[in-house]
Amino acid sequence: MNTGDRQGWRKASLSNNGGQSCVEVRFDGDLVRVRDSKYLRDTANDPALQPVITILASRWHDFLKLAAGGGALGETAELPIIERHVGGGASIHAVDGTTLTYTPGEWIAFTAGVRDGEFAAA
8 A cells, every 4th residue: 555645645655764765656637746755855955846757647557567667668758768777776767857766775665566556547
């Protein structure tokens, strides 16, 4: 089960540090927004400027399939690129240049949540 709903943001139930370090997802109608909770831990960061990657809800299932490693869908302008790191972490790169980088623990928790259906469109 997915944990905490902070202003509509959801995170995987396996997120570490009580969810302080995790991939967070919010469903907004035709869009799905993704952010990194680490940004908000630094009190010097302005919450209004937090980097967010937006994905069309119609492509969300394809993105989740890529995130979980369930196949390759050719690159498309509608989906961000997922770069897997050697140590198990990952970065998500949006077309607009926004990049979110996750530690191995964060990415493992997220992809486990994906496989468990925690991020299916609401």
